[in-house]
Amino acid sequence: MPLTDAKVRNAKPDAKPTKFSDGGGLHVLVTPGGSKLWRLAYRHAGKQKTLALGGYPATSLEKAREARAEAKRLIAEGIDPSDRKREAKLRAQSNAENTFDAVGMEYLQKLEKEGRAPVTLDKVRWLLGMANEKLGNRPVAEISSAEVLEVLKRVEQRGHLETARRLRSTVGSVMRYAIATARAENDPTVALRGALVAPKVKHRAAITDRKALGGLLRAIDGFDGQITTRVGLQLLALLFPRPGELRAAEWPEFDLGAGVWIIPAARTKMRREHRVPLTEQAVVILRDLKDLSLNTVLVFPSVRSSQRCMSENTLNAALRRLGYGKDEVTSHGFRATASTLLNESGKWAPDVIERQLGHIEVNDVRRAYARGEHWNDRVAMMAWWADFLDNTRSL
Numbered sequence: 001m002p003l004t005d006a007k008v009r010n011a012k013p014d015a016k017p018t019k020f021s022d023g024g025g026l027h028v029l030v031t032p033g034g035s036k037l038w039r040l041a042y043r044h045a046g047k048q049k050t051l052a053l054g055g056y057p058a059t060s061l062e063k064a065r066e067a068r069a070e071a072k073r074l075i076a077e078g079i080d081p082s083d084r085k086r087e088a089k090l091r092a093q094s095n096a097e098n099t100f101d102a103v104g105m106e107y108l109q110k111l112e113k114e115g116r117a118p119v120t121l122d123k124v125r126w127l128l129g130m131a132n133e134k135l136g137n138r139p140v141a142e143i144s145s146a147e148v149l150e151v152l153k154r155v156e157q158r159g160h161l162e163t164a165r166r167l168r169s170t171v172g173s174v175m176r177y178a179i180a181t182a183r184a185e186n187d188p189t190v191a192l193r194g195a196l197v198a199p200k201v202k203h204r205a206a207i208t209d210r211k212a213l214g215g216l217l218r219a220i221d222g223f224d225g226q227i228t229t230r231v232g233l234q235l236l237a238l239l240f241p242r243p244g245e246l247r248a249a250e251w252p253e254f255d256l257g258a259g260v261w262i263i264p265a266a267r268t269k270m271r272r273e274h275r276v277p278l279t280e281q282a283v284v285i286l287r288d289l290k291d292l293s294l295n296t297v298l299v300f301p302s303v304r305s306s307q308r309c310m311s312e313n314t315l316n317a318a319l320r321r322l323g324y325g326k327d328e329v330t331s332h333g334f335r336a337t338a339s340t341l342l343n344e345s346g347k348w349a350p351d352v353i354e355r356q357l358g359h360i361e362v363n364d365v366r367r368a369y370a371r372g373e374h375w376n377d378r379v380a381m382m383a384w385w386a387d388f389l390d391n392t393r394s395l
Contacts (some may be wrong), residue, residue, distance in 0.1 A: 038064040101136035127170040140178040145188040162200035206333030215393040240338040243331040277379040279386035
């Protein structure tokens with residue numbers, strides 16, 4: 001006779017476990033301690049088995065019957081319901097362990113082992129923190145495109161279009177890492193291409209008019225602030241490295257006798273050692289600065305600590321102090337200045353200029369064959385550029 005809720009509720013424990021059957025293999029097992037446990041007896045592949053369906057009253061009689069019906073359906077399809085339950089349990093455990101936050105931290109550790117620059121790691125860490133506000137506790141295998149889009153739209157609605165774009169890219173990188181490590185099956189960011197407002201490209205302000213450049217060079221030479229700041233600006237104009245590469249430069253990287261500055265791979269954007277020819281003008285400036293340095297390893301130490309390099313804003317702040325607005329010139333803009341004027345001169349092959357800028361050929365096939373440094377051409381070009389700047393000062 002089928003059970004009723006009242007019969008299950010009023011069932012009393014005995015000295016031994018007692019079964020009360022509902023039919024079809026479903027029964028409630030009342031233990032001596034008073035627990036009431038739903039069990040399903042069934043046969044699969046010729047073997048007698050028992051499936052636990054939960055405890056009463058958390059699992060009601062109605063729910064237990066639904067579970068029985070589902071188990072019978074699986075058995076009819078040749079599936080062992082115990083195996084299915086075990087798989088679900090493992091999946092739930094995996095989901096609990098493999099949240100977006102946890103996988104994101106693993107991905108960040110991977111980047112650290114690959115030697116990514118600290119500034120890159122900080123940006124990824126910042127973006128992951130932004131994503132974790134909504135996605136952090138979600139299993140990576142369950143995150144949908146709609147969930148990611150909600151996170152991105154919140155950033156976009158605050159007017160941070162470029163940040164939203166970078167956030168989508170970072171979330172996608174974490175999801176692809178999850179796929180590669182067998183913890184997710186798809187990347188929900190793929191479906192979001194074109195969903196965000198494209199940010200307008202903002203080119204860094206740079207002076208490309210030669211007469212105006214002459215005025216800037218004279219202003220830099222007359223800068224009356226920290227000597228290291230003045231030298232930093234002078235070398236940006238002469239050598240046009242990335243500002244971060246210059247600010248963190250160390251004296252052992254420079255061979256003033258041979259006229260070369262070797263920027264280690266760990267500090268370059270492309271993670272490849274970059275050699276910079278030092279012209280006579282650059283060597284003179286560096287020798288004078290070294291004579292004034294107090295045995296510091298850093299060429300441009302912070303005024304607050306010799307163990308830290310010049311801050312990111314120091315060079316730009318100096319340009320503002322000289323009267324140049326951020327829409328006129330930036331420390332990074334010296335690279336655009338050099339690139340523009342060197343190309344306009346018609347004296348140097350584009351490959352030579354690009355190699356001096358530390359750029360890498362975007363075409364994979366061409367990059368495989370264009371491995372030369374064009375060193376001799378670059379030495380000649382940098383000497384010409386230094387003389388060009390000297391002549392430009394007098395305009």
